[in-house]
Amino acid sequence: MDIKEELFRPILITKGRKTGREHKVMLRAVNHNGKIYFSRHRPDGDWFQNALANPLVKIQYNDNEFIGNAKLVTDKTLDEKISFLKYPGEERAKEKRVTIEVTLN
Numbered sequence: 001m002d003i004k005e006e007l008f009r010p011i012l013i014t015k016g017r018k019t020g021r022e023h024k025v026m027l028r029a030v031n032h033n034g035k036i037y038f039s040r041h042r043p044d045g046d047w048f049q050n051a052l053a054n055p056l057v058k059i060q061y062n063d064n065e066f067i068g069n070a071k072l073v074t075d076k077t078l079d080e081k082i083s084f085l086k087y088p089g090e091e092r093a094k095e096k097r098v099t100i101e102v103t104l105n
Contacts, residue, residue, distance in 0.1 A: 010061035014050035030085045037082045039099040051100050066104050073099040
């Protein structure tokens with residue numbers, strides 16, 4: 001089953017980079033061009049650091065679980081696009097963010 005919504009709130013499950021245990025967090029996500037994006041202001045969050053250290057992640061949404069591979073977005077234009085999709089019409093869409101891209105398996 002595919003995720004149809006462009007903007008949605010799934011649970012992202014990462015593997016703890018220190019503990020090795022599952023770490024769950026509900027986040028606002030963007031579905032764009034067949035990929036799922038998660039972003040934040042700084043790269044210091046546990047989920048963000050975990051996804052970089054252990055790229056195999058899970059996404060739970062609408063009673064479904066999806067498995068994918070995460071990677072850091074290095075394209076600043078794409079970063080900006082994701083922010084505008086994540087915060088449509090909001091001033092914070094203009095803030096600089098760091099973004100993780102998840103390709104579902």
